[in-house]
Amino acid sequence: xxxxxxxxxxxxxxxxxxxxxxxxxxxxxxxxxxxxxxxxxxxxxxxxxxxxxxxxxxxxxxxxxxxxxxxxxxxxxxxxxxxxxxxxxxxxxxxxxxxxxxxxxxxxxxxxxxxxxxxxxxxxxxxxxxxxxxxxxxxxxxxxxxxxxxxxxxxxxxxxxxxxxxxxxxxxxxxxxxxxxxxxxxxxxxxxxxxxxxxxxxxxxxxxxxxxxxxxxxxxxxxxxxxx
Amino acid sequence: xxxxxxxxxxxxxxxxxxxxxxxxxxxxxxxxxxxxxxxxxxxxxxxxxxxxxxxxxxxxxxxxxxxxxxxxxxxxxxxxxxxxxxxxxxxxxxxxxxxxxxxxxxxxxxxxxxxxxxxxxxxxxxxxxxxxxxxxxxxxxxxxxxxxxxxxxxxxxxxxxxxxxxxxxxxxxxxxxxxxxxxxxxxxxxxxxxxxxxxxxxxxxxxxxxxxxxxxxxxxxxxxxxxxxxxxxxxxxxxxxxxxxxxxxxxxxxxxxxxxxxxxxxxxxxxxxxxxxxxxxxxxxxxxxxxxxxxxxxxxxxxxxxxxxxxxxxxxxxxxxxxxxxxxxxxxxxxxxxxxxxxxxxxxxxxxxxxxxxxxxxxxxxxxxxxxxxxxxxxxxxxxxxxxxxxxxxxxxxxxxxxxxxxxxxxxxxxxxxxxxxxxxxxxxxxxxxxxxxxxxxxxxxxxxxxxxxxxxxxxxxxxxxxxxxx
Numbered sequence: 001x002x003x004x005x006x007x008x009x010x011x012x013x014x015x016x017x018x019x020x021x022x023x024x025x026x027x028x029x030x031x032x033x034x035x036x037x038x039x040x041x042x043x044x045x046x047x048x049x050x051x052x053x054x055x056x057x058x059x060x061x062x063x064x065x066x067x068x069x070x071x072x073x074x075x076x077x078x079x080x081x082x083x084x085x086x087x088x089x090x091x092x093x094x095x096x097x098x099x100x101x102x103x104x105x106x107x108x109x110x111x112x113x114x115x116x117x118x119x120x121x122x123x124x125x126x127x128x129x130x131x132x133x134x135x136x137x138x139x140x141x142x143x144x145x146x147x148x149x150x151x152x153x154x155x156x157x158x159x160x161x162x163x164x165x166x167x168x169x170x171x172x173x174x175x176x177x178x179x180x181x182x183x184x185x186x187x188x189x190x191x192x193x194x195x196x197x198x199x200x201x202x203x204x205x206x207x208x209x210x211x212x213x214x215x216x217x218x219x220x221x222x223x224x225x226x227x228x
Numbered sequence: 229x230x231x232x233x234x235x236x237x238x239x240x241x242x243x244x245x246x247x248x249x250x251x252x253x254x255x256x257x258x259x260x261x262x263x264x265x266x267x268x269x270x271x272x273x274x275x276x277x278x279x280x281x282x283x284x285x286x287x288x289x290x291x292x293x294x295x296x297x298x299x300x301x302x303x304x305x306x307x308x309x310x311x312x313x314x315x316x317x318x319x320x321x322x323x324x325x326x327x328x329x330x331x332x333x334x335x336x337x338x339x340x341x342x343x344x345x346x347x348x349x350x351x352x353x354x355x356x357x358x359x360x361x362x363x364x365x366x367x368x369x370x371x372x373x374x375x376x377x378x379x380x381x382x383x384x385x386x387x388x389x390x391x392x393x394x395x396x397x398x399x400x401x402x403x404x405x406x407x408x409x410x411x412x413x414x415x416x417x418x419x420x421x422x423x424x425x426x427x428x429x430x431x432x433x434x435x436x437x438x439x440x441x442x443x444x445x446x447x448x449x450x451x452x453x454x455x456x457x458x459x460x461x462x463x464x465x466x467x468x469x470x471x472x473x474x475x476x477x478x479x480x481x482x483x484x485x486x487x488x489x490x491x492x493x494x495x496x497x498x499x500x501x502x503x504x505x506x507x508x509x510x511x512x513x514x515x516x517x518x519x520x521x522x523x524x525x526x527x528x529x530x531x532x533x534x535x536x537x538x539x540x541x542x543x544x545x546x547x548x549x550x551x552x553x554x555x556x557x558x559x560x561x562x563x564x565x566x567x568x569x570x571x572x573x574x575x576x577x578x579x580x581x582x583x584x585x586x587x588x589x590x591x592x593x594x595x596x597x598x599x600x601x602x603x604x605x606x607x608x609x610x611x612x613x614x615x616x617x618x619x620x621x622x623x624x625x626x627x628x629x630x631x632x633x634x635x636x637x638x639x640x641x642x643x644x645x646x647x648x649x650x651x652x653x654x655x656x657x658x659x660x661x662x663x664x665x666x667x668x669x670x671x672x673x674x675x676x677x678x679x680x681x682x683x684x685x686x687x688x689x690x691x692x693x694x695x696x697x698x699x
Contacts, residue, residue, distance in 0.1 A: 082493065103493070104529055106499065193566055
């Protein structure tokens with residue numbers, strides 16, 4: 001069954017670009033051009049995710065979000081806004097949104113985040129003690145990592161990086177998502193700090209193995225999983 | 229640092245000139261006021277003495293005239309002999325201790341009186357004349373004020389007043405005046421110093437305000453006392469000027485903020501179009517061109533978001549998001565994030581901070597500020613081997629420093645390095661926005677602190693001072 005996404009965005013060009021991109025990904029997309037229509041469409045709760053602009057005519061995006069959450073509709077919401085400062089982001093997240101993306105954005109970034117939101121919305125996993133991807137295993141209790149039964153020694157941050165990738169195995173994870181979730185920073189580092197961390201991690205888990213697991217997705221980010 | 233130093237010196241210089249030392253404006257004013265007050269006192273006392281003299285002299289002349297009139301009346305009533313008798317009787321009983329009287333015949337032969345002889349040069353019918361004369365029993369000549377007249381029978385009458393006693397009187401007046409003057413000196417001095425202090429206090433109020441404004445607190449105003457005097461008027465005008473400065477700055481902020489914000493939507497569309505284009509074409513040259521355009525757009529977007537961050541930080545947005553963190557942990561996190569990149573560039577990253585040191589800061593913005601300093605060091609510290617992140621307690625609060633052992637920035641260029649959109653080394657920083665240090669400064673100001681650029685001998689040491697909050 002196709003995933004259903006609602007876009008609430010007043011800018012025509014941005015909206016049609018997102019609609020087109022998501023449709024190409026096989027999703028069913030509805031669009032509302034103002035806050036009130038967006039809330040009306042969202043209240044039936046049939047969407048897998050909602051992309052919500054903040055500055056909207058007729059009804060502010062934050063008000064739409066508040067109304068949805070007040071009505072116990074917990075469809076994952078990704079706020080897409082030009083208001084990109086740290087405090088605006090905190091305001092959006094505390095108001096009940098599940099992710100916050102700043103304009104201008106790359107479509108790959110939006111897509112990667114949406115897919116993760118929808119996966120999360122579909123199945124809330126029980127408390128996990130073990131993560132795995134093919135022959136790569138991570139024990140969250142003993143904090144040990146093995147590949148093909150051979151232990152791999154990881155720094156604490158490398159462990160968290162790999163944990164994040166494993167939790168989203170087979171999904172595209174962008175650099176900014178990694179910076180946000182592993183380091184809890186939202187700024188855009190000028191240099192390729194994340195790439196260097198990834199290449200070190202890759203050396204530790206992929207070197208000496210025939211099937212590489214950590215892949216670079218051009219123009220988007222990284223993916224942990226079997227080779228495409 | 230150079231900038232901060234020079235304003236610091238200017239401030240000290242101003243205070244010096246205003247408030248202390250012999251060459252200071254205030255001490256010159258105090259001296260001037262003192263001298264003027266003293267001169268005024270002297271002139272006043274001099275006038276009082278002169279006026280008292282004049283009054284005395286007038287009274288003496290009146291007395292001499294009265295005496296003359298009285299005697300001439302006796303002459304009219306009792307004749308020459310009667311007048312002579314009356315004079316003799318008065319002189320004989322010791323009257324006129326300070327008076328001088330002489331009645332002579334028409335040829336000048338003395339008939340009665342207490343003068344030895346008619347003064348030869350003295351004509352008859354003179355209203356007032358001062359001469360040195362011997363009185364009958366006088367051992368020395370005395371200064372006497374005289375009036376002469378001819379009586380109806382041709383006799384001459386001279387009446388006068390001895391002025392010598394007045395000289396003594398004048399001396400005692402002078403003594404009193406000297407005492408008054410001695411009293412006036414300390415009073416003048418005290419009032420001059422008091423005035424200097426009042427002036428100094430009011431000037432300090434104004435200079436304190438302008439200094440605070442120069443340091444970035446645009447909301448400060450000079451306290452008014454509503455008296456409408458020159459200082460109050462100056463305070464009013466300074467405040468009016470500061471209102472205008474504040475209005476202009478906030479207007480400028482609004483314009484740049486709005487501009488940066490309005491640019492986001494069209495740029496979002498440009499980015500979408502480029503992404504769509506790169507998906508649609510397969511030609512290698514076209515893809516490369518689109519890639520270049522996307523990279524340029526990335527730089528532009530980064531400049532834009534940094535500019536927005538700067539203006540937000542300068543406007544003080546985010547001051548309510550300060551959290552208390554362990555400085556050592558905070559720096560370790562950044563060092564951990566940048567460690568691999570630094571290592572690949574040939575640098576060792578060290579963190580030096582006491583484990584118990586804590587600071588209240590905006591984690592996201594301060595993290596970005598330190599990251600900016602770190603990236604600057606990675607980019608510019610050619611030939612260096614170590615970058616040291618330090619956290620330490622200083623007098624004002626907590627200092628976070630990023631020090632490298634590269635070539636550093638020459639003293640003269642440090643002020644230039646802080647200016648927006650300026651890159652000292654354009655050849656090497658093609659991805660830099662030229663806003664890195666400006667953002668760090670804005671973050672420092674958001675915390676009420678500042679950014680210092682120092683010589684690390686060798687290398688550059690950038691210090692972010694975060695003052696303790698007094699709340």
